[in-house]
Amino acid sequence: MQVLVYGAGQLAQMMYLAGVPLGIDVQAVDVGSETVVHPVSKQPLDMSLMQAIEAADALTVEFEHVPEHLLEEAAKSGKLMPGIETILVGADRVREKHLLDTLKVANCPHQVVTDLAQLDDCVATLGERLIIKASRDGYDGYGQWRLTDASALEALKAQLSSLDLTAVPLVVEQMLDFDRELSIIGIRSKSGEIKVYPLAENLHHQGQLHVSVAPATDISDELTEQAQQIFTTLAEGMDYVGVLAVELFQCGDKLLVNELAPRVHNSGHWTLTGAITSQFDNHLRAVCGLPLGDTVELGPSAMVNVIGCTGFSRDLLSIPGCHLHWYGKTVRGKRKMGHINVTADSYQELGNKLAELAQTLPEEAFPKLAKEAKRLQRV
Structure with a gap:
């Protein structure tokens, strides 16, 4: 059996190592160069991406931020698991919140912001202690900002003023005192x-x-x-x-x-x-x-x-x-x-x-x- 993993980092490497005793050959895609590589050595393999897709029994991902055109091509094969819509949910906090709310799964009180003027309503509705997250490309603490006092709101707006919120909205969450x-x-x-x-x-x-x-x-x-x-x-x-x-x-x-x-x-x-x-x-x-x-x-x-x-x-x-x-x-x-x-x-x-x-x-x-x-x- 063959599995093609989009992404060539440590998770693909660990999938490869898990696949060996199962008799599953795991290959990886360097999504930057769109090259098929060995998951451990990272050396390019002698095949095109299309050849690897055709040969694989299953396609999967090691991270959510795979370029959408690659996911769309993978989805056409009928072998991509999980499905493209699910992967896109993981890559976009707005889609993620919509899914959670649709399935009635409890999550942090939040609002979606596409204009900085909406932050005033966020403070009025959610309180002055907020966590502001970029809806895409944020991980390991990147793409996040905090507001702990309403007096700092204007300074925060100035800090965020260069962002294109039409292209990448913000998800503003109430800062919870969780255990x-x-x-x-x-x-x-x-x-x-x-x-x-x-x-x-x-x-x-x-x-x-x-x-x-x-x-x-x-x-x-x-x-x-x-x-x-x-x-x-x-x-x-x-x-x-x-x-x-x-x-x-x-x-x-x-x-x-x-x-x-x-x-x-x-x-x-x-x-x-x-x-x-x-x-x-x-x-x-x-x-x-x-x-x-x-x-x-x-x-x-x-x-x-x-x-x-x-x-x-x-x-x-x-x-x-x-x-x-x-x-x-x-x-x-x-x-x-x-x-x-x-x-x-x-x-x-x-x-x-x-x-x-x-x-x-x-x-x-x-x-x-x-x-x-x-x-x-x-x-």
Whole structure:
């Protein structure tokens, strides 16, 4: 079997590695050059994009921001999973909010802004504490602005004045005092079978995910059921095939959807070593029409992103249950260079291992790690 992935980054690489034992050959598309490449070496393959599309059993994506003309060409093959409309939802916050509201899935109170004058009404309706997001091309904290006091509104308008809001509207959300950020990763097969992984708790710094812990601590049966129902509503409502990630805010006993990612997701990387079947394995199974794998966790796990640095000792590999996944990128600020997975038999043991891991890493590049280790040691 052959799968063609649009995007040639680390997610395509991890899909390739998951495909090898399944006998699935994964190829990648460098969407900038529209060249078919090997997902690990990034070397061009001796075939055109059209030849790769024709030879593939399934087409899929590793990120949402694939140029639309490429998605349209892929959709014509009838092999693109998830479908083009779903991928476009993940790339456009206006479409995303429309989908959530149409399916009656709870999300942050919001307004769509196509003219800066509308921001006055946003303050009047949603309050003076707002998060303003570009509807397209924003990720990892980019394309976002905050308003914490109405007195700063005019200065914010001046800051945004160069934007073309007709082409790229803003989504203005009420800034919520949520308890924590969670995510649910699940899979839906071609036949409609759904499986989900345990909820993960996600710790962010400057808009980027730094640490995920799964299963999340202190999760009630009611909260789990609510998250699973949200996933099912979305997956069935979109006739989805593949892995879907749903980022959530927990506000007391209620979950609100923050964002959707129609693909394998950073907060699911813990499944590589912490679950019976990884998200990458299950995504390939789904798009290839194979039986889905078990999503049960093997024990408490943590995923630690390596962001913008390479300067640390590989002695961390001596920690039992610690695995390094390196992406082979050139280092630059805020770039995800790799991740570290840690598995344990209990949350306390996981906390101890993370505390040991923190001793081998530069604190400035891993600002959430030591505090999370201490929290888990007390669970």
